[in-house]
Amino acid sequence: MIKNISNLGDAALYCDFGEEVNKEINSEVINYFKNIKEKNIPEITNMAPSYNKLIITFDLNLTNFDKLKEKINNITLKNYDDSKNRLIKIPICCDDEFALDFDRLEQNLRISKDEILKNFFSKEYFCYMTGFIAGMPFLGDINESIRLKRLSTPRVKVPMGSVGITEKFCNIYTFESPGGWNIIGNSPIKVFDKYNNINPALINPGDTVSFYKINKEEYKNWNE
Amino acid sequence: MSKNNFEVLRAGINTTYQDHGRNHLYHVGIPFSGAMDNRNYLIANDLVGNKKNTPVIEFAYQGPLLKFNGGKIYLAITGDVNFNIIKKNLKIEKGNCYQTYHFEDGDQIDILSTNKSVYGYLAVSGGFNVELFWNSSSTNTKSRIGGNNGQKLNKGDIVQNLKKQKVHQLKKLNYFNSRIEQIRIIKGTNYSYFSEAGKKIFLEKIFSVSKLTDRMGMRLEGPKIENIFDTNIRSEGLIKGVIQVPPDGKPIIMLSDHGTIGGYPKIGSVISADYDKLVQLPAGSKIKFKEVSLFEAENLYKIYSMETQNILNQIR
Numbered sequence: 001m002i003k004n005i006s007n008l009g010d011a012a013l014y015c016d017f018g019e020e021v022n023k024e025i026n027s028e029v030i031n032y033f034k035n036i037k038e039k040n041i042p043e044i045t046n047m048a049p050s051y052n053k054l055i056i057t058f059d060l061n062l063t064n065f066d067k068l069k070e071k072i073n074n075i076t077l078k079n080y081d082d083s084k085n086r087l088i089k090i091p092i093c094c095d096d097e098f099a100l101d102f103d104r105l106e107q108n109l110r111i112s113k114d115e116i117l118k119n120f121f122s123k124e125y126f127c128y129m130t131g132f133i134a135g136m137p138f139l140g141d142i143n144e145s146i147r148l149k150r151l152s153t154p155r156v157k158v159p160m161g162s163v164g165i166t167e168k169f170c171n172i173y174t175f176e177s178p179g180g181w182n183i184i185g186n187s188p189i190k191v192f193d194k195y196n197n198i199n200p201a202l203i204n205p206g207d208t209v210s211f212y213k214i215n216k217e218e219y220k221n222w223n224e
Numbered sequence: 225m226s227k228n229n230f231e232v233l234r235a236g237i238n239t240t241y242q243d244h245g246r247n248h249l250y251h252v253g254i255p256f257s258g259a260m261d262n263r264n265y266l267i268a269n270d271l272v273g274n275k276k277n278t279p280v281i282e283f284a285y286q287g288p289l290l291k292f293n294g295g296k297i298y299l300a301i302t303g304d305v306n307f308n309i310i311k312k313n314l315k316i317e318k319g320n321c322y323q324t325y326h327f328e329d330g331d332q333i334d335i336l337s338t339n340k341s342v343y344g345y346l347a348v349s350g351g352f353n354v355e356l357f358w359n360s361s362s363t364n365t366k367s368r369i370g371g372n373n374g375q376k377l378n379k380g381d382i383v384q385n386l387k388k389q390k391v392h393q394l395k396k397l398n399y400f401n402s403r404i405e406q407i408r409i410i411k412g413t414n415y416s417y418f419s420e421a422g423k424k425i426f427l428e429k430i431f432s433v434s435k436l437t438d439r440m441g442m443r444l445e446g447p448k449i450e451n452i453f454d455t456n457i458r459s460e461g462l463i464k465g466v467i468q469v470p471p472d473g474k475p476i477i478m479l480s481d482h483g484t485i486g487g488y489p490k491i492g493s494v495i496s497a498d499y500d501k502l503v504q505l506p507a508g509s510k511i512k513f514k515e516v517s518l519f520e521a522e523n524l525y526k527i528y529s530m531e532t533q534n535i536l537n538q539i540r
Contacts, residue, residue: 009410010521012463021458033251046250048484049460050399055461057250060496060525065518068444131253131484134367160327162361175366192252194357194369197349201252 001028005072007065008055013072015054024130027087028208029054037067042048049205050129051138085206087124090172090187092163092211093155098186101151105182107179108148119186120211127207135174135192137203142170154180161186163211168176172203187223188214227292228350228385235379236335238284238438241352241371242345244277245361245480253484257362257370257466259381260343260480260503263532266301268347270539271300271324271395278351279361279371281383284342285334290376292327297385298394299333303344306474307335322397341504350479353384357393364481366440377451392412395539408498408516408524412467414457414489422450422473427513431475439481442502444511448473451489459487465494465502477501497524 008014033049043063049054055168084105164181174192259265307319312330325410354361354371361371368374431446455471469490
């Protein structure tokens with residue numbers, strides 16, 4: 001449930017679902033997001049779901065904070081069937097050329113590259129949110145033994161397709177971008193497709209993702 | 225399809241197609257985008273008789289040099305812009321903003337610079353023929369979507385025009401872009417993260433606009449705003465106008481092409497009524513924040529929208 005709705009500036013609702021970050025709370029955020037989206041409320045211009053918050057922006061020409069807050073407070077929710085969320089399988093190549101931070105990970109975590117990868121590939125990950133750059137999924141939770149902070153100085157350019165881990169999350173850089181996550185490999189597939197008019201993001205909040213390893217040759221031939 | 229087009233002889237620094245922006249994609253990481261200064265965008269389209277959501281060319285600091293090929297169109301420039309019109313016979317005429325010009329085959333427009341502002345707008349009768357993504361032609365270079373394949377205009381590009389249906393009259397508007405003394409804000413959701421001294425600095429000291437400012441964000445230089453709680457928050461959504469304070473204590477204001485998720489505490493949000501003015505502040509400009517209530521912000525927006533409408537009514 002929404003614990004509190006406050007205003008973020010004069011044209012957005014800031015819905016707070018509580019302090020904790022876990023799958024249950026995040027699933028509630030996503031459930032609200034899907035319910036509101038389906039109602040196509042004309043005053044709403046955008047929604048940004050995250051771990052435990054939902055930000056709803058609105059057209060100040062059509063409504064205001066108090067009116068929309070009341071509407072959202074009185075919304076009738078239906079539960080979406082979890083089984084409809086998809087499992088998406090993502091190939092990644094972890095050759096040295098792509099796995100930029102293995103030295104750092106091995107040193108700090110005190111386990112070998114093989115162990116790190118074994119841990120990483122053994123789990124399925126839940127998509128908490130998508131964003132920062134177009135289509136970038138925030139996936140969790142990774143095994144405790146492979147959690148490490150961000151780089152102290154972020155890279156100016158992380159190559160497109162890079163798969164990164166930090167703290168309890170992993171992600172995919174859908175574009176070349178600045179970033180500070182520990183890079184363990186690269187995926188050749190298109191996670192953001194601007195020609196897809198229905199949904200340009202391959203991975204959406206609520207989806208489940210698993211990764212599998214491919215070799216360099218498979219990587220190079222992937223898009224041919 | 226009309227054969228009218230512009231040839232880009234010089235692209236300028238940051239020249240993109242923009243319109244009213246793009247809704248409903250925050251959740252996949254795509255911000256609104258759209259013209260930075262909405263009022264000047266609306267006026268530009270109105271001056272050439274275009275519909276509200278017609279794409280225009282937005283430029284920052286230095287604009288493009290364009291050569292027109294085709295038959296008779298109208299164009300207008302808005303903002304605080306220094307430009308010349310070079311007729312086919314090479315006669316150069318100094319251009320005035322907020323005025324419609326008649327263009328014929330071979331005429332050129334040379335947009336030299338913005339004066340004491342950042343963004344200017346070029347609207348052409350009929351608009352430009354640019355691709356849409358999610359109902360908007362606004363170029364977002366970071367996600368490579370929108371007009372010109374998601375990229376800035378480049379030298380040698382051809383800008384296609386759409387044909388204008390009805391004949392238009394030459395128009396002129398007396399409008400001056402206002403100077404800024406104050407940017408009004410509403411307290412942010414992490415206001416309590418900052419020390420009393422830090423809040424005082426935020427609301428009482430003068431900040432200057434850094435050179436590291438673009439369509440994504442405006443960085444400010446000034447005294448450090450002290451955070452006494454935590455310099456990070458759990459990553460969550462951002463919106464345009466939000467003022468984040470990273471660990472170095474220097475505020476960053478999110479602008480139209482901002483990243484959709486961030487993890488720095490939010491000390492405030494610029495009110496909607498002051499956004500167009502804010503984005504026009506060039507590097508080095510001095511700004512001072514003033515806190516207003518939500519109720520005041522809503523009223524100020526109503527007044528601002530009414531003013532915009534009055535300006536547009538002068539054109540019609």
